[in-house]
Amino acid sequence: MSQTPPPPRTPDADDTPLLASLRGPHDLKKLPADRLSELAAEIRHLICEQVSQTGGHLAPNLGVVELTIALHYVFDFAHDRLLFDVGHQCYPHKLLTGRLNLFSKLRQRGGMAGFPEPAESDFDLFAVGHAGTAISTAVGMARGDDLAAGGDGGKKSGRHAVSLIGDASIVNGLALEGLNNAGTLRRQFLTVLNDNGMSISEPQGAMASYFDRVRVSHTFHEMKRRGKQALDKLPGGGLLEEVYHRASDALKAVISHGHMFEEFGHVCVGPVDGHDLPGLIAILQEVREIDTPVLLHVKTVKGKGYEFAEGDATTFHSPAPFVREGCRVEIPKKGRSFTAAFADAMGEVMARDQDVYAITAAMGPGTGVDKLIAAHPERTCDTGICESHAMAMAAGLAKTGLKPFFAVYSTFSQRALDQAFQEAALQNLPVRVCMDRAGYVGGDGAVHHGFMDVSIFRTLPGAVLLACVDEPTLKGALEFMRTYDAGPSFVRYPRDAVAAEPFACSGQPFEIGRAALAVAPKTDVPDLAILAYGTTLYDARDGMAVLREHGHDVALYDARFAKPVDTALLKYLLDAGTAVLTVEDHFAAGGFGSAVLEAASDAGLDTRLIARRAMPEAWVGPAGRGTQLRDAGLDAGGIAAAGRELLARRETLRETVQR
Numbered sequence: 001m002s003q004t005p006p007p008p009r010t011p012d013a014d015d016t017p018l019l020a021s022l023r024g025p026h027d028l029k030k031l032p033a034d035r036l037s038e039l040a041a042e043i044r045h046l047i048c049e050q051v052s053q054t055g056g057h058l059a060p061n062l063g064v065v066e067l068t069i070a071l072h073y074v075f076d077f078a079h080d081r082l083l084f085d086v087g088h089q090c091y092p093h094k095l096l097t098g099r100l101n102l103f104s105k106l107r108q109r110g111g112m113a114g115f116p117e118p119a120e121s122d123f124d125l126f127a128v129g130h131a132g133t134a135i136s137t138a139v140g141m142a143r144g145d146d147l148a149a150g151g152d153g154g155k156k157s158g159r160h161a162v163s164l165i166g167d168a169s170i171v172n173g174l175a176l177e178g179l180n181n182a183g184t185l186r187r188q189f190l191t192v193l194n195d196n197g198m199s200i201s202e203p204q205g206a207m208a209s210y211f212d213r214v215r216v217s218h219t220f221h222e223m224k225r226r227g228k229q230a231l232d233k234l235p236g237g238g239l240l241e242e243v244y245h246r247a248s249d250a251l252k253a254v255i256s257h258g259h260m261f262e263e264f265g266h267v268c269v270g271p272v273d274g275h276d277l278p279g280l281i282a283i284l285q286e287v288r289e290i291d292t293p294v295l296l297h298v299k300t301v302k303g304k305g306y307e308f309a310e311g312d313a314t315t316f317h318s319p320a321p322f323v324r325e326g327c328r329v330e331i332p333k334k335g336r337s338f339t340a341a342f343a344d345a346m347g348e349v350m351a352r353d354q355d356v357y358a359i360t361a362a363m364g365p366g367t368g369v370d371k372l373i374a375a376h377p378e379r380t381c382d383t384g385i386c387e388s389h390a391m392a393m394a395a396g397l398a399k400t401g402l403k404p405f406f407a408v409y410s411t412f413s414q415r416a417l418d419q420a421f422q423e424a425a426l427q428n429l430p431v432r433v434c435m436d437r438a439g440y441v442g443g444d445g446a447v448h449h450g451f452m453d454v455s456i457f458r459t460l461p462g463a464v465l466l467a468c469v470d471e472p473t474l475k476g477a478l479e480f481m482r483t484y485d486a487g488p489s490f491v492r493y494p495r496d497a498v499a500a501e502p503f504a505c506s507g508q509p510f511e512i513g514r515a516a517l518a519v520a521p522k523t524d525v526p527d528l529a530i531l532a533y534g535t536t537l538y539d540a541r542d543g544m545a546v547l548r549e550h551g552h553d554v555a556l557y558d559a560r561f562a563k564p565v566d567t568a569l570l571k572y573l574l575d576a577g578t579a580v581l582t583v584e585d586h587f588a589a590g591g592f593g594s595a596v597l598e599a600a601s602d603a604g605l606d607t608r609l610i611a612r613r614a615m616p617e618a619w620v621g622p623a624g625r626g627t628q629l630r631d632a633g634l635d636a637g638g639i640a641a642a643g644r645e646l647l648a649r650r651e652t653l654r655e656t657v658q659r
Helices: 033-054 065-074 091-096 100-105 134-148 173-182 206-217 220-233 237-250 260-264 277-287 307-311 338-352 369-375 387-399 410-425 442-447 453-457 471-483 536-549 567-575 592-602 625-631 636-658
Strands: 081-084 161-166 189-195 267-273 293-299 323-325 328-330 356-360 380-382 403-409 432-436 464-467 489-492 516-519 528-533 554-558 561-563 579-587 610-615
Touching: 033 065, 033 091, 033 100, 033 277, 065 091, 065 161, 065 189, 065 277, 081 134, 091 100, 134 161, 134 173, 134 189, 173 189, 173 260, 260 267, 267 277, 277 293, 338 356, 338 369, 338 403, 338 432, 338 471, 356 369, 356 387, 369 380, 387 403, 387 410, 403 410, 403 471, 410 432, 410 453, 432 471, 453 489, 453 579, 453 592, 464 471, 471 489, 516 536, 528 536, 528 592, 528 636, 536 554, 536 579, 536 636, 561 592, 567 579, 567 592, 579 592, 579 636, 592 610, 610 636
Parallel strands: 081 161, 161 189, 189 293, 267 293, 356 380, 356 403, 403 432, 432 489, 464 489, 528 554, 528 579, 579 610
Antiparallel strands: 323 328, 464 561, 516 554
16 A cells, blocks of 8 residues: 655745646646646645545545546647546546546535536536446547548548547446447547546456456566567557557556457457556557557556555545544544445344345445345345346346345436336336435535436336335335235335434335325325425425424325325325425436326326426535535425425415306
């Protein structure tokens, strides 16, 4: 492990720190090469200091500082194409492309987004936060640039194409599809494989083992021998031989004959040292000129430069704000999270039911499944970044009679929709999907909000959709799912702390399609009933209090199910003339409120007495989760306002009927 680097040198009165003097990559190219390591130290120090204050992706960004500097030093990404995969390693790129002024508000409103964001800069080509996409979009841009320039393999456009992807992401099915198609290009195309031996935690599967072997077995002399034999057989062999000789002289990089991605039609180079700036620049200058697809295998250290981040790259992958005191680093706790509650609840389920099997897709710490893997290694699996495979594998497990629970972020669950449809629902198999990070997620912004899980999964025949409010309802939902065998089931919960004081109704067992009365009205026929789906129940309770202060009688229900909804309750309320307000942290289109409207319409009930309060149909950027909910009108004030509007409509309808 490396020691914590010293802060960048203190400038003289007329000496501006390097990073502050750069308005963009054009200024970077003017720096002498011997000052680039100083720039790297400045960037690394700034990232660590800022993330300690606001939270964010620390270890991934520390690991690509030199690589990012080298890429911008060699290529002209004002004209060339740079595509990020996942995007959580983009902070150095953003700092080099003129966004230093946004960094002090990292992942906050009005500041720098934590992922690539085209609204910030033309240097960001796609807003991305999911794995496996970079190679495919880069192939599309390469083909588009060729056609726009009249063909000729990119030579007329003069635009180079570069995608930066991690070793854990490249096992994603989409990444391999893109790599396969990239091999058919007859032009320059560079895929930089950032191999840090990590995903968020340890990478999984045969590919990870392969990369381990490549790093260990490909000594320089063996690679030199194999590369020399292969040169004449490869496209552009003469140029590659020149690359080979230059690299061998510097002992930095060689052509890697026998690398598995050579079979995808790529010239494979490396592994090379991803923290050796002169070596990176030299090899990038060479591979830039090769008119055939190249995969450059770069070995980096996740968390590079800070011993605490290198030594625990999983914890410091995306930490909350933290405090450093000498060698001691502490991340303050903010209450018990739903993730921790899920891990404990699933642990209890697995302890009493030997047929339960837990799955995660490279999100062990983020979903809490890492604790289950440690306790039950024989009944758990981390598939790597392969949500589609994980869902299909869960269906296979269910077919054998086991009870699979797939823990996944809401935003990533949609990547497995086809498998949820065909392998699970179509077969009536009881795959259980537990969706963390549902609704607004705060600083990660639009790429990670969980806003569509209800709308996509409630279309599946036989599926059951649940939401939990607190820790008791989370336990109740998991117990319901454990025994539900008629088809797939889905439960959602937010990136938030569980409430310290659960509702009195929370301990009631889940009954399919039945809501629970959370706060009773004062009369048998209340003016308004609020049906809240998920943790919006707490804000709805506060909004209900506001309405009661103004003389309205209000009942509050924990809806619990978005499919099937409690039609009997709807009939009871609407037949009595009670207005119904649905509340959810999900898009209105296709969400819980839509399900309520559809159920009421199918039952011949008066839907004019129903109103919905949900996430607006808009891309919401980084901010605190509480701020995002407030702006969406999903706080107490917004819910009370929606209730008043609905009650006013109810009175208008009554007056119309009386006339």
